[in-house]
Amino acid sequence: MGLIVGLEEKLPSGFLLTTVEKLAGYMRKNSLWPATFGLACCAIEMMAAGAGRYDLARFGMEVFRASPRQADLMIVAGRVSNKMAPVVRQIYDQMAAPKWTIAMGACASSGGMINNYAIVQGVDHVIPVDIYLPGCPPRPEMLMDAILKLHEQIGNEKLGPNREKIIKEVEAAALAAKPTHQLKGLLA
């Protein structure tokens, strides 16, 4: 409500003009409900973020939903094993659209230090990711910062033809990018 508080006095006629895009973004970003699930140690930090000391309720987000059909934010907290990958995908598919994802921690973002046959090397192999949160584990403050950055991103999201244009541009850039197997790492 930061936009509105104090503004009423400056608008004696009671009219406020905005775009549908901005209004939808404002409502979406302020009504995010995360899905309830955690995969590994990072989930402990996620739980701490929801508890009394850090109090995720300040952002209206304490209602972790038990059903993916009532959730629109997936926080992938912890490493994703090959065994769990189809389950993560199924939960994502069952969530209401539009939906967003945060890869919490090094393991969820890239496999982290667990580079072996059992672990998916980044959850973006399974679902789209909006925010990558580094750290092992990231602290609750970092998760809250990632959530606020996601709010910002959602608030500025485009709709309709504007959105389609951006999707096409992103796809073209991805196709033009150098394949990862050709990238040289720090040790190459």
Ligand code: SF4
């Ligand atoms: S990033 Fe660290 S804390 Fe998080 S799941 Fe991996 S090992 Fe655990």
